[in-house]
Structures are given as C-alpha cells and as structure tokens.
Amino acid sequence: xxxxxxxxxxxxxxxxxxxxxxxxxxxxxxxxxxxxxxxxxxxxxxxxxxxxxxxxxxxxxxxxxxxxxxxxxxxxxxxxxxxxxxxxxxxxxxxxxxxxxxxxxxxxxxxxxxxxxxxxxxxxxxxxxxxxxxxxxxxxxxxxxxxxxxxxxxxxxxxxxxxxxxxxxxxxxxxxxxxxxxxxxxxxxxxxxxxxxxxxxxxxxxxxxxxxxxxxxxxxxxxxxxxxxxxxxxxxxxxxxxxxxxxxxxxxxxxxxxxxxxxxxxxxxxxxxxxxxxxxxxxxxxxxxxxxxxxxxxxxxxxxxxxxxxxxxxxxxxxxxxxxxxxxxxxxxxxxxxxxxxxxxxxxxxxxxxxxxxxxxxxxxxxxxxxxxxxxxxxxxxxxxxxxxxxxxxxxxxxxxxxxxxxxxxxxxxxxxxxxxxxxxxxxxxxxxxxxxxxxxxxxxxxxxxxxxxxxxxxxxxxxxxxxxxxxxxxxxxxxxxxxxxxxxxxxxxxxxxxxxxxxxxxxxxxxx
Ligand SMILES: NC(=O)C1=CN([C@@H]2O[C@H](COP(=O)(O)OP(=O)(O)OC[C@H]3O[C@@H](n4cnc5c(N)ncnc54)[C@H](OP(=O)(O)O)[C@@H]3O)[C@@H](O)[C@H]2O)[C@@H](O)CC1
Ligand SMILES: Nc1ncnc2c1ncn2[C@@H]1O[C@H](COP(=O)(O)OP(=O)(O)O)[C@@H](O)[C@H]1O
Ligand SMILES: [K+]
Numbered sequence: 001x002x003x004x005x006x007x008x009x010x011x012x013x014x015x016x017x018x019x020x021x022x023x024x025x026x027x028x029x030x031x032x033x034x035x036x037x038x039x040x041x042x043x044x045x046x047x048x049x050x051x052x053x054x055x056x057x058x059x060x061x062x063x064x065x066x067x068x069x070x071x072x073x074x075x076x077x078x079x080x081x082x083x084x085x086x087x088x089x090x091x092x093x094x095x096x097x098x099x100x101x102x103x104x105x106x107x108x109x110x111x112x113x114x115x116x117x118x119x120x121x122x123x124x125x126x127x128x129x130x131x132x133x134x135x136x137x138x139x140x141x142x143x144x145x146x147x148x149x150x151x152x153x154x155x156x157x158x159x160x161x162x163x164x165x166x167x168x169x170x171x172x173x174x175x176x177x178x179x180x181x182x183x184x185x186x187x188x189x190x191x192x193x194x195x196x197x198x199x200x201x202x203x204x205x206x207x208x209x210x211x212x213x214x215x216x217x218x219x220x221x222x223x224x225x226x227x228x229x230x231x232x233x234x235x236x237x238x239x240x241x242x243x244x245x246x247x248x249x250x251x252x253x254x255x256x257x258x259x260x261x262x263x264x265x266x267x268x269x270x271x272x273x274x275x276x277x278x279x280x281x282x283x284x285x286x287x288x289x290x291x292x293x294x295x296x297x298x299x300x301x302x303x304x305x306x307x308x309x310x311x312x313x314x315x316x317x318x319x320x321x322x323x324x325x326x327x328x329x330x331x332x333x334x335x336x337x338x339x340x341x342x343x344x345x346x347x348x349x350x351x352x353x354x355x356x357x358x359x360x361x362x363x364x365x366x367x368x369x370x371x372x373x374x375x376x377x378x379x380x381x382x383x384x385x386x387x388x389x390x391x392x393x394x395x396x397x398x399x400x401x402x403x404x405x406x407x408x409x410x411x412x413x414x415x416x417x418x419x420x421x422x423x424x425x426x427x428x429x430x431x432x433x434x435x436x437x438x439x440x441x442x443x444x445x446x447x448x449x450x451x452x453x454x455x456x457x458x459x460x461x462x463x464x465x466x467x468x469x470x471x472x473x474x475x476x477x478x479x480x481x482x483x484x485x486x487x488x489x490x491x492x493x494x495x496x497x498x499x500x501x502x503x504x505x506x507x508x509x510x511x512x513x
Contacts, residue, residue, distance in 0.1 A: 003227030006136040006171040024092040032066035034211030035187045047075035052126035056133040057084045062093025064132020069100045080107045113148040133167035141178035162186040166204045174201025236468040250279030251461020254327040257334035258285035260310025265335030272454025275502040313341030317348040331457035333363025334450040360453040372414040378466040379416040429467040438478025447495030480505035
C-alpha cells in the first residue's frame with residue numbers, strides 16, 4: 001500500500017482538484033462520510049449520542065464541520081468547538097460552516113485558553129471526541145489555542161477519533177510538533193501517511209483506518225511515492241508446493257556463525273531457515289564449538305570449520321569457498337564474535353562468495369559498509385539500530401530518529417537491500433522502501449534477530465529474490481511473533497518459540513493470498 005508524505009498528499013489533492021476537476025468540497029464530503037461510517041462501525045448507531053467536535057480553521061477543520069452536520073442529520077447531538085472565529089474560516093471549510101449553521105448546529109468559538117473551562121462540561125458529557133483541529137497542513141510547532149485544545153483533549157479521557165491524522169503529528173516523521181492528540185482511531189484519507197505508521201506516530205494514531213475518498217488511482221501512480229506499507233495482499237506470493245518435488249527444490253542454506261563467545265545464535269538461524277521451508281540447512285561453526293552445537297537440531301547438517309583462537313578466520317574462509325557451490329544462499333554473522341580473524345573472514349567472504357548473502361549481527365560488526373560494494377552477488381543486511389549506528393558512524397538515538405532516510409541512504413550507497421530492524425522494521429530496496437507493520441515488543445528477546453536472518457535466507461533458497469525474501473521474511477517473522485503474542489501474551493516469548501511459529505505464520509498468510 002502506498003505510504004505518503006504531506007507533500008505527496010498535497011500534490012494528489014492539487015491534481016484531483018485543479019487538473020481533474022473534482023471539487024474540493026466533494027472530497028471533503030467523502031472524507032466526512034468515511035469518518036461517520038467508521039464511527040458507526042466502532043460506536044454503533046449515532047442517534048441520541050453526544051459528540052464533541054474540535055475543528056480547526058483549515059480544511060481539516062472543514063472535514064470536521066461536514067462530519068458534525070452529518071452526525072446531526074443522523075440524530076446525534078454534536079457540540080462543535082471552533083479553534084478561532086467563524087470569520088476566519090473560508091474556502092471549502094467555510095462552505096461547510098455555512099451548511100452546518102443552516103442545519104442549526106451548535107457552534108462555539110474558542111479563541112483563548114481561559115474559555116476552555118466553559119466548554120469542559122459539554123466535552124465531558126460527550127461520548128466521543130472528534131479531532132479535526134490540524135491535518136497535513138501543519139507548519140512548525142503547534143501554537144496558540146490549537147495547542148491548548150490538544151492539551152485539553154488529551155486530558156478528557158474520552159475516546160478520540162482523529163480526522164485524517166492526529167492533530168499536531170508530523171505526517172512525515174511521526175513526531176509530535178510539540179504536542180499531538182492521542183487518538184483511539186484515526187481515519188486517514190486516501191492513503192496512510194508515513195508518520196502514522198512509524199513510531200511514535202503509530203502510537204498517537206491508535207487504530208488506523210484508511211478511507212477511500214475518491215482520489216483517482218492514476219494520480220498516485222504517476223506520483224509514484226517511494227514509501228510502501230507492506231500488506232498481506234501485496235506480499236510476494238507464496239505458492240503451494242508442487243507435488244512432484246524433493247528437498248533439492250527448496251534450497252540449501254549455509255548458515256555461518258558461532259564462536260567461543262556465542263554458540264546458540266547460528267543454531268537459531270539454522271532452525272529458522274528450516275522452519276521457513278528450506279530443503280537443506282548446513283550450519284558451519286568454528287571447530288572449538290562444533291561439539292556443543294552440532295546435534296542440537298537433528299535436521300541440520302553440521303560443518304566444523306578451522307578456528308583461530310575460537311573464531312572463524314582465514315582457514316575457515318578457504319574451506320567455505322572450496323565447497324561453496326554445494327549451497328544456494330549464505331546467512332552469515334550470528335554469534336561470530338569480534339576480532340581480526342573474523343574481519344579477515346568476512347572481508348574474504350564478501351569479496352569472493354558467488355551466492356546471495358544475508359549478513360547480520362557480528363557479520364556486520366566486523367566490516368566497513370564500503371566492503372559491500374565489492375560483493376559478487378546480491379546482499380541483504382539486517383542491522384538492528386545499534387549495528388546500523390556503528391556501520392554509519394552515528395549514535396543509536398540518531399539512527400532511530402531518522403530510520404527511513406538512514407536505511408534508504410545505506411541501500412543507495414552500498415547497493416545492498418537494507419533491513420533496519422526494530423518496532424516497524426524499514427526495508428530499503430533500490431528507490432523504494434517498505435514499512436513492516438507486524439511484530440511486537442514480545443519479540444525484543446535474545447536471538448529473535450537470528451530467526452529473521454534464517455527466514456530471509458530460507459526464502460531466498462526457495463527462489464524468492466533477495467528483496468522479496470527480505471520483505472516477506474520480515475513480515476512473516478513479525479506475524480509469527482504476533483500470533484504467539486495473541487495466544488500467550490508478550491511476556492516470555494523466546495527466539496525458538498518464534499521460529500516454531502514461522503510455519504504457522506506462513507500458513508496463515510497463504511490462506512489470505
Ligand atoms: N481540499 C483539500 O485539499 C482536501 C483536504 N482535506 C483535509 O484537509 C487537510 C489539510 O488541510 P489544510 O491544507 O487546509 O491544512 P490543515 O491541516 O487544516 O491546517 C491548516 C490550519 O492549521 C493552522 N496551523 C498550521 N500549522 C499550525 C501550527 N503549527 N500551530 C497552530 N495552528 C497551525 C493554520 O492556521 P494559520 O496558519 O492559518 O494561522 C490553518 O488554520 C487534510 O489533512 C484533510 O483533512 C480533505 O478534506 C480532502 C480534500
Ligand atoms: N517492539 C518491537 N516491535 C516489533 N518488532 C520488534 C520489537 N522489538 C524487537 N523486534 C524485532 O525482533 C528482532 C530483534 O532482533 P535483534 O535486535 O537483532 O535481536 P538479537 O540480536 O537478539 O537477535 C527484530 O526483527 C526486531 O524487528
Ligand atoms: K486531525
């Protein structure tokens with residue numbers, strides 16, 4: 001699903017209204033009708049119910065005024081609070097103000113903070129608050145009475161429905177512009193806005209409903225926004241397995257990892273690759289830990305490589321490269337540890353490996369990103385924000401505050417599909433990026449990233465392109481976590497639990513495809 005910035009949304013509005021000739025007030029009516037429909041769906045028949053609608057002076061306020069009139073016509077009581085005076089409202093919003101007055105709606109002008117105490121009673125009597133103060137037209141930090149009203153709405157303790165976007169939220173960054181409404185439901189028009197699906201914006205938006213208000217599809221296609229929200233319907237298609245096939249048809253994944261410091265990580269990735277449907281998985285670890293890990297997963301083929309003081313190094317590299325044509329894809333990094341031998345191993349592997357690679361964890365911690373440019377085959381990197389910080393010479397907080405741009409920049413510079421993990425994983429591929437909506441804080445647990453590495457490699461082995469495998473893998477990984485959390489709660493989920501749910505998640509997805 002397209003994911004839009006405020007500028008892209010404005011361009012769509014402009015083409016729809018000025019070039020195609022759809023009157024703005026028609027779009028506004030559709031917008032209001034779509035919010036009404038969602039209110040009826042969520043709160044039932046509106047007849048006899050009380051609403052408090054806060055309307056700003058721009059078009060977002062106009063949507064709110066049209067909605068208030070529709071509510072009144074359906075038999076609801078609706079107090080309308082304008083953040084300004086009626087004279088200040090013009091254009092399509094002005095038209096709707098006129099119509100609302102025509103049907104006899106109650107309208108109060110709230111122009112200063114001191115007046116809020118006079119409306120408190122009416123607001124507290126209302127069952128639902130409608131937030132139509134600010135939309136995508138916000139400029140700078142929220143000022144004046146709009147700020148006071150947002151502050152007030154957040155203290156009332158009634159369900160809030162936001163029109164298009166929670167007032168005060170930046171449509172592009174998902175950050176409040178000083179302050180923002182904390183909504184229960186946001187009905188957004190046309191397409192979701194970037195800031196509504198990434199954090200912290202997603203938390204402000206509450207349940208996000210995307211409403212079609214009649215923008216012709218060709219407008220967005222021509223604008224071709226870079227952002228996409230990964231949705232079930234648009235995921236790479238997972239085919240049924242053909243009957244006359246064997247394990248050789250589903251890819252042989254080579255997982256390389258482990259060191260004297262970490263023994264479990266490559267095993268978790270190997271298990272996950274199998275759970276994603278890989279035909280064969282070989283797990284290569286330094287010989288010093290081979291005895292500890294091989295045999296833990298009976299289905300995995302163990303491969304013991306030469307070790308250098310407990311780490312993989314040059315000898316291991318030669319061994320891997322000699323037998324590389326036995327495999328279809330390499331997943332490298334989990335548990336490798338740090339140090340010179342590992343650096344040499346990773347450097348040589350990236351330069352010489354002819355197979356697609358998924359590089360994670362210490363596979364990333366031991367390289368400079370410029371090394372990726374020299375890879376012979378497509379590479380997927382799966383850093384968490386800490387790893388991304390090291391790769392790009394930033395602080396982790398800085399990575400997290402600009403996740404999309406940093407991920408896109410990484411892919412552009414180093415020619416690798418980049419998966420930046422964390423709440424709302426971002427995946428950059430060439431000139432697009434995807435936000436993965438699945439996953440939950442229960443997945444913030446040791447080894448859950450190793451599961452993702454195995455799943456992506458497993459999908460590449462089964463014939464998905466590395467970018468498709470990254471998108472599908474991240475979605476499935478998060479869905480497995482969500483299904484687990486739904487069943488058992490978010491506490492105490494382990495990485496192997498997530499791996500064991502990968503087949504369940506794939507099955508669930510296939511049902512809807
Ligand atoms: N016809 C269309 O295009 C359609 C548009 N649609 C709807 O319109 C919305 C976009 O409308 P928009 O562009 O009018 O801007 P909007 O979000 O109402 O904000 C402007 C108002 O906010 C104020 N304000 C701004 N910044 C502020 C700040 N920092 N602090 C305080 N105040 C601030 C600004 O005040 P001013 O600068 O004038 O003092 C002005 O009053 C969009 O989200 C969707 O809901 C749909 O109906 C479909 C058709
Ligand atoms: N709050 C969250 N919401 C969604 N996904 C999360 C959340 N926390 C963690 N995850 C997911 O869990 C995985 C954690 O990976 P990572 O940090 O590499 O862990 P590890 O290094 O222990 O394997 C990532 O895929 C990440 O997206
Ligand atoms: K709003």
